[in-house]
Amino acid sequence: xxxxxxxxxxxxxxxxxxxxxxxxxxxxxxxxxxxxxxxxxxxxxxxxxxxxxxxxxxxxxxxxxxxxxxxxxxxxxxxxxxxxxxxxxxxxxxxxxxxxxxxxxxxxxxxxxxxxxxxxxxxxxxxxxxxxxxxxxxxxxxxxxxxxxxxxxxxxxxxxxxxxxxxxxxxxxxxxxxxxxxxxxxxxxxxxxxxxxxxxxxxxxxxxxxxxxxxxxxx
Numbered sequence: 001x002x003x004x005x006x007x008x009x010x011x012x013x014x015x016x017x018x019x020x021x022x023x024x025x026x027x028x029x030x031x032x033x034x035x036x037x038x039x040x041x042x043x044x045x046x047x048x049x050x051x052x053x054x055x056x057x058x059x060x061x062x063x064x065x066x067x068x069x070x071x072x073x074x075x076x077x078x079x080x081x082x083x084x085x086x087x088x089x090x091x092x093x094x095x096x097x098x099x100x101x102x103x104x105x106x107x108x109x110x111x112x113x114x115x116x117x118x119x120x121x122x123x124x125x126x127x128x129x130x131x132x133x134x135x136x137x138x139x140x141x142x143x144x145x146x147x148x149x150x151x152x153x154x155x156x157x158x159x160x161x162x163x164x165x166x167x168x169x170x171x172x173x174x175x176x177x178x179x180x181x182x183x184x185x186x187x188x189x190x191x192x193x194x195x196x197x198x199x200x201x202x203x204x205x206x207x208x209x210x211x212x213x214x215x216x217x218x219x
Contacts, residue, residue: 002216005160006103007151007178010114010137012045012170013188015091015126017116020083025052028076034060042193046171048115048144049073084118087125095204100131102209106216109133111154113167115144134158145173148181155181166215172196184215 012018022041029036034056044052053073103110111134112119119137123129134157136150143149155162167178170189175197178185187194194200201207
């Protein structure tokens with residue numbers, strides 16, 4: 001049996017924290033007079049907190065002092081963490097536990113590769129922290145996706161060559177990062193947005209055990 005590296009993004013892949021980011025960003029944007037839609041939120045997926053606020057300010061053609069910028073970043077994170085605090089295991093997305101269990105039962109290495117600085121606390125909340133051999137999050141990297149740093153660090157931690165790694169991502173920036181790293185990219189979500197991925201599924205219920213076995217065998 002081949003041992004490969006399977007690297008999972010967190011937000012929108014394992015749990016739907018994307019909705020909490022949306023609520024928090026919407027509140028922030030509207031507090032400074034900028035309208036913010038779910039479509040706008042799509043453009044922030046996989047993007048760091050600072051870059052996200054820079055994008056919002058650009059859309060609204062607004063400039064802020066460094067102090068005000070930092071104040072908004074802090075408030076946004078506090079709002080987001082307020083939502084995260086109440087998370088439970090039932091917020092794990094459909095069939096994620098089956099996929100993780102199948103891969104582990106076939107002696108595959110699992111890693112988390114997320115831009116979120118709250119990844120570890122979220123994994124603890126939903127009782128998945130022990131499923132991952134390696135966790136690389138926003139505290140461990142300096143470059144945001146589409147830079148491949150987060151996935152390359154995960155592969156290094158797993159001691160698996162990038163070419164033998166598979167990445168599950170819900171953002172275009174994440175897919176581009178996986179492709180740049182030379183990994184197999186699997187999009188979870190809208191195929192029109194994630195069209196650069198090697199494979200796209202709307203969610204994990206569409207990913208069969210046979211497909212997972214194929215990934216293990218053919219890499």
